[in-house]
Amino acid sequence: MNTQTIEPDELWMYRALSQARQGLGTTSPNPPVGAVIVKDNLLLGEGFHERAGEPHAERRAIANAILRGHEARLKGATIYVTLEPCSSYGRTPPCTEAIIQCGISEVVYGSTDPDKRHQGRADEVLKAAGVHVRSGVCQEACDAFLRPWKHAVQHGRPWVVAKVACSLDGRMTRRNGEWLSCVESVKEAHQLRLESDAILVGGNTVRTDDPALTIRTPKTAIPKAKIQPWRIILTRDENSLPPTAKLLSDEEAQRTIVCENVADLKSWLESLYQEYGIVQLMLECGGKLLRQFLEQGMVNEWVQILTPRITGGADEMVPGDYLPNELDFETEYHLSCGRDILIRGIIL
Amino acid sequence: MNTQTIEPDELWMYRALSQARQGLGTTSPNPPVGAVIVKDNLLLGEGFHERAGEPHAERRAIANAILRGHEARLKGATIYVTLEPCSSYGRTPPCTEAIIQCGISEVVYGSTDPDKRHQGRADEVLKAAGVHVRSGVCQEACDAFLRPWKHAVQHGRPWVVAKVACSLDGRMTRRNGEWLSCVESVKEAHQLRLESDAILVGGNTVRTDDPALTIRTPKTAIPKAKIQPWRIILTRDENSLPPTAKLLSDEEAQRTIVCENVADLKSWLESLYQEYGIVQLMLECGGKLLRQFLEQGMVNEWVQILTPRITGGADEMVPGDYLPNELDFETEYHLSCGRDILIRGIIL
Numbered sequence: 134m135n136t137q138t139i140e141p142d143e144l145w146m147y148r149a150l151s152q153a154r155q156g157l158g159t160t161s162p163n164p165p166v167g168a169v170i171v172k173d174n175l176l177l178g179e180g181f182h183e184r185a186g187e188p189h190a191e192r193r194a195i196a197n198a199i200l201r202g203h204e205a206r207l208k209g210a211t212i213y214v215t216l217e218p219c220s221s222y223g224r225t226p227p228c229t230e231a232i233i234q235c236g237i238s239e240v241v242y243g244s245t246d247p248d249k250r251h252q253g254r255a256d257e258v259l260k261a262a263g264v265h266v267r268s269g270v271c272q273e274a275c276d277a278f279l280r281p282w283k284h285a286v287q288h289g290r291p292w293v294v295a296k297v298a299c300s301l302d303g304r305m306t307r308r309n310g311e312w313l314s315c316v317e318s319v320k321e322a323h324q325l326r327l328e329s330d331a332i333l334v335g336g337n338t339v340r341t342d343d344p345a346l347t348i349r350t351p352k353t354a355i356p357k358a359k360i361q362p363w364r365i366i367l368t369r370d371e372n373s374l375p376p377t378a379k380l381l382s383d384e385e386a387q388r389t390i391v392c393e394n395v396a397d398l399k400s401w402l403e404s405l406y407q408e409y410g411i412v413q414l415m416l417e418c419g420g421k422l423l424r425q426f427l428e429q430g431m432v433n434e435w436v437q438i439l440t441p442r443i444t445g446g447a448d449e450m451v452p453g454d455y456l457p458n459e460l461d462f463e464t465e466y467h468l469s470c471g472r473d474i475l476i477r478g479i480i481l
Numbered sequence: 482m483n484t485q486t487i488e489p490d491e492l493w494m495y496r497a498l499s500q501a502r503q504g505l506g507t508t509s510p511n512p513p514v515g516a517v518i519v520k521d522n523l524l525l526g527e528g529f530h531e532r533a534g535e536p537h538a539e540r541r542a543i544a545n546a547i548l549r550g551h552e553a554r555l556k557g558a559t560i561y562v563t564l565e566p567c568s569s570y571g572r573t574p575p576c577t578e579a580i581i582q583c584g585i586s587e588v589v590y591g592s593t594d595p596d597k598r599h600q601g602r603a604d605e606v607l608k609a610a611g612v613h614v615r616s617g618v619c620q621e622a623c624d625a626f627l628r629p630w631k632h633a634v635q636h637g638r639p640w641v642v643a644k645v646a647c648s649l650d651g652r653m654t655r656r657n658g659e660w661l662s663c664v665e666s667v668k669e670a671h672q673l674r675l676e677s678d679a680i681l682v683g684g685n686t687v688r689t690d691d692p693a694l695t696i697r698t699p700k701t702a703i704p705k706a707k708i709q710p711w712r713i714i715l716t717r718d719e720n721s722l723p724p725t726a727k728l729l730s731d732e733e734a735q736r737t738i739v740c741e742n743v744a745d746l747k748s749w750l751e752s753l754y755q756e757y758g759i760v761q762l763m764l765e766c767g768g769k770l771l772r773q774f775l776e777q778g779m780v781n782e783w784v785q786i787l788t789p790r791i792t793g794g795a796d797e798m799v800p801g802d803y804l805p806n807e808l809d810f811e812t813e814y815h816l817s818c819g820r821d822i823l824i825r826g827i828i829l
Binding site for chain 2: 299301302303304307308309424427435437439441442443444445446447449450451452453454455456459460461462463464467469472474476478480
C-alpha cells in the first residue's frame, strides 16, 4: 500500500498559509501573512494579518494562544510564519520583539522579505536573542501565495491580473448582447475582485456597459475587513464619461479614480502603488486597452474564462496585428467552471 | 469503505468496446464494432470488424473462440456486441445466421442500427430462432463511440471534425512562422487523422504550407488495416495549385481529391459519403474555409489545441463578423497535452 507522509513542519506551515489566505485582499500595501504557534505537536494559537496598521500575524497568534490559556506554554514553543517576521518599527512594533518577549524558542518561516533592507535581519535579531531560526519551509507555496505583493515591493508597481471572458474563437461579446460567461464563472470573477485592490476599465467600457465593478458575492463570503476595491477608469477625456455612470455616481463613487491620457503605463502603475498602496490591479477592460498593457509588458497574470460557444464578431480579445513581442504563458491550472473552462496562469 | 461495483454485463460490454476501438478509422463505410463471447463468466472469444468486406465482429469472435478450443462451449454462451447484429446479406452473410448456427443462446448489444430498415430486425430473427436478446447495455457509451457512423447513416454525409490549433487569443499563426502546438499536441493531431477517412484543406493552405496530411505516428501505433486517409483540397481554381505540392506529387497522390468551387457544402458532403464512403472528415483548413463550414452548420465536432501564448495577429480562427447563428458547444473534455490545453466537444 502506498502511503504519503507529510512532515509536521509542512503541516503546520500549510495551516499558517490557510490563516494567511483569510487576509487575502484586505492587507495592502502589507502582505497577507499567517502564523501558527505549536508545542509538542499541540496547537497553541494562530492568527493572520488583517489590515495595514493592525497587528501582524505573529502578534495575533500570540494573543490567540494567550486567549486559549496557553500563555505559560509559549516558553519553548515554535512559531510557523509564512513570511520572514518584520524586525523594524513600522506602524506597529517589530514582531521579532514580541516573539522574543513571550519566550518562543524557535521561528520557522517560509518566504523571505523581498525588501533587501530587511531581508535576513529577523534571523540576526532572533538568533542574537537565542531563538532558533529555520527558513525555507514550504517556500515555493509561500512565495506563490505572496507573488503579487513581492512583485509590488520589488518593482514598485502593482501585480496586474488580466481577466478575459471569451468564446472558443476568442471573441468577447455575443451577437445578442447577452453575457458569455455562465453564473459559476461570474462568481469566480467576483472572487478575483475580492483579491484585488483595484479594478480597471477603459472609458469605452464605462460608456457601453456602465459596470459597477463592486463585489457582489454573498456577504458571508466577503471578509469583514474588505472594503470595495478602487475602481479606475483610463480614458482619453474625462468629460467623455457620462456623469450618471455608476462608477461616478453610486455610493462607492469616492472609490473611483479617473486617469486621463496615460501613455506610459509603467510609471503610471508606479504612482498607483505609491499613492494608493495598490498591490494587485485587475483589468476588466476591453481588448484595445488590454493590448496596450500587453504591448508594454505590464500584465503579470492571466485569467481566461472560455465559454464553449463559437461566435465570430469584431470584439477580439487582443485586436490587431502580431504583438511586437509574443507573450509566453505558464499555465497554473485549467478547470471546469460550470460549463465554462477557466484557465489561469502567469505571463512570463 | 466505498466500493464501486461494475455489473458483469457492463464489464463485458466495455471489453467489446475496447475491441471495437481497434477498428477505429479502418472500417468505413462500415462501423467499427467489437464482440465478446462469454459463458459462466469465462471469456471464450473476442473480435472486431477490421475492414469493409471482411468478417464482422461477431464472426471474428466466434472464430476466435474456436481457435481457443472453445467450440463445444459456444452452445448456450452469451455474445456481447457493441452494435445490433446485422440481419441481412451485404458483402458478407448476416451475423444473426452465424450466431444461431453456433448455438449461442443469448445476444446482448449496446447500440441499435440507425438504419430504420434494419432496426429491430436482428431481435426478430434471433428470437424466432429461440435466442434470448437484450439491448441497451452501455448504450450511451456505444452510441457515443458510433456517433460519426450513425450520423453518416442518418444524414447521408460524413461526420465533420474541425481541428484548430491556436493561441490563447485565438490566432492560428505566430510572427516567427513557427508552429504553435507542442509535440504532444501534434501527436494527438496525428491520432485524429488515424480516426478519419479524409482530411480537408483549402487551396491557400496548399500554397502556403504545402502539407502532406499523412499519418506520421510511429508505425506500431497505426492499425495494419489503416490506409492513409483521403486528402481533399477545396479550391476556387485547380490550376492555382502548384503541381509540385506534396498532395499532388507524393507517393499518396492518387489519394488526393481536388474539388473546385464548392458552394453548397451539404450536398458536396453527401457526394463524398456516397462516392468515397467517407464517414469521418477532418478539417485542417484555415479560418476562412472553416468559417464557411460553420456558417453552413456543417461542423459536428471540434478539437481545439490551445497553446499558452498570446500572439495577436491577423490569422483568426474564425475571421469576420458575428456568425449568423452562434454555435453552442458541449465540452466532452479538456485536458493538458504537453504544455497545451486540448478541448474536445460536440457542436450542438
